[in-house]
Amino acid sequence: xxxxxxxxxxxxxxxxxxxxxxxxxxxxxxxxxxxxxxxxxxxxxxxxxxxxxxxxxxxxxxxxxxxxxxxxxxxxxxxxxxxxxxxxxxxxxxxxxxxxxxxxxxxxxxxxxxxxxxxxxxxxxxxxxxxxxxxxxxxxxxxxxxxxxxxxxxxxxxxxxxxxxxxxxxxxxxxxxxxxxxxxxxxxxxxxxxxxxxxxxxxxxxxxxxxxxxxxxxxxxxxxxxxxxxxxxxxxxxxxxxxxxxxxxxxxxxxxxxxxxxxxxxxxxxxxxxxxxxxxxxxxxxxxxxxxxxxxxxxxxxxxxxxxxxxxxxxxxxxxxxxxxxxxxxxxxxx
Ligand code: KG4
Ligand code: ZN
Numbered sequence: 001x002x003x004x005x006x007x008x009x010x011x012x013x014x015x016x017x018x019x020x021x022x023x024x025x026x027x028x029x030x031x032x033x034x035x036x037x038x039x040x041x042x043x044x045x046x047x048x049x050x051x052x053x054x055x056x057x058x059x060x061x062x063x064x065x066x067x068x069x070x071x072x073x074x075x076x077x078x079x080x081x082x083x084x085x086x087x088x089x090x091x092x093x094x095x096x097x098x099x100x101x102x103x104x105x106x107x108x109x110x111x112x113x114x115x116x117x118x119x120x121x122x123x124x125x126x127x128x129x130x131x132x133x134x135x136x137x138x139x140x141x142x143x144x145x146x147x148x149x150x151x152x153x154x155x156x157x158x159x160x161x162x163x164x165x166x167x168x169x170x171x172x173x174x175x176x177x178x179x180x181x182x183x184x185x186x187x188x189x190x191x192x193x194x195x196x197x198x199x200x201x202x203x204x205x206x207x208x209x210x211x212x213x214x215x216x217x218x219x220x221x222x223x224x225x226x227x228x229x230x231x232x233x234x235x236x237x238x239x240x241x242x243x244x245x246x247x248x249x250x251x252x253x254x255x256x257x258x259x260x261x262x263x264x265x266x267x268x269x270x271x272x273x274x275x276x277x278x279x280x281x282x283x284x285x286x287x288x289x290x291x292x293x294x295x296x297x298x299x300x301x302x303x304x305x306x307x308x309x310x311x312x313x314x315x316x317x318x319x320x321x322x323x324x325x326x327x328x329x330x331x332x333x334x335x
Contacts, residue, residue, distance in 0.1 A: 005310025008095030009087025014306030052090035081313020084112025085330030140271035141167035159211025169215035194241025
């Protein structure tokens with residue numbers, strides 16, 4: 001099955017074609033992401049109305065470009081998958097409307113995909129994919145969750161953030177320190193020049209039992225340190241490093257706890273923060289020590305993209321799941 005995937009939940013327009021007959025990472029025949037970063041930068045965050053309008057402008061040309069790159073025409077497409085939620089309602093409706101219309105015109109099935117299930121399944125596109133059961137750490141700008149994956153499609157929420165998501169904490173901390181939007185990757189890059197241990201921040205909620213997270217207090221601690229500091233480039237990098245180490249340690253401690261609680265030996269990591277180099281290094285070292293396994297998608301498939309939606313949609317379509325012709329989106333949606 002060749003499935004066209006469309007992602008428009010936030011500020012990236014993502015389109016991809018996944019071919020299940022090929023499978024693995026080669027099954028990804030083509031994928032393209034158009035980022036709206038420049039559009040939103042001057043506002044310091046995503047402006048929903050501008051996001052929707054830009055998806056309208058970019059989506060169909062990106063579909064055309066992706067099909068061309070795959071050497072396919074619309075007639076080759078056997079199904080269309082789109083992000084149905086969670087996300088910005090106007091942005092979601094652009095993808096849903098285009099996907100449903102294309103599917104209707106081509107007389108193929110369409111399916112709405114949960115954005116976080118897309119993230120969760122992305123590591124399974126890579127070579128030598130892990131088999132369920134495993135623990136998934138989902139860390140994006142909107143979510144921080146630990147999920148027990150008993151089977152594909154069978155998910156148990158083990159813990160989640162009580163306030164800010166990990167990516168949101170990266171973004172807000174970066175903004176506080178005057179870094180340009182989007183702050184997460186910028187803060188991570190700055191941390192590379194920092195010295196570990198100069199600033200030591202708490203590892204929130206790790207001293208009591210449980211698998212939930214809280215990152216808003218950490219953000220305040222960093223703000224206080226930043227305000228009291230000399231704000232030189234060196235100090236800035238040291239604070240960024242202290243913050244990053246605190247987030248990475250916290251995530252790693254809870255992942256180890258989730259593996260202990262479930263008895264599973266495999267961890268998969270997905271979502272934008274999964275692109276963070278230090279998090280990847282730390283979780284790899286922990287897995288080696290435990291004798292377990294950790295799997296990540298390549299960094300380009302950690303952040304929002306159409307490939308994960310094409311892949312998740314393909315698995316569901318192949319299982320015979322698809323909806324009616326209604327254009328339906330769910331801005332807030334538990335997986
Ligand atoms: O999954 P994603 O692309 O979009 C959402 O669904 O939210 O995740 C975006 C989040 C942002 O908060 C961004 O700052 C963060 O992922 N992020 C990173 C890195 N790359 C992206 N955070 C830390 N280090 C990175 N290298
Ligand atoms: Zn995402």
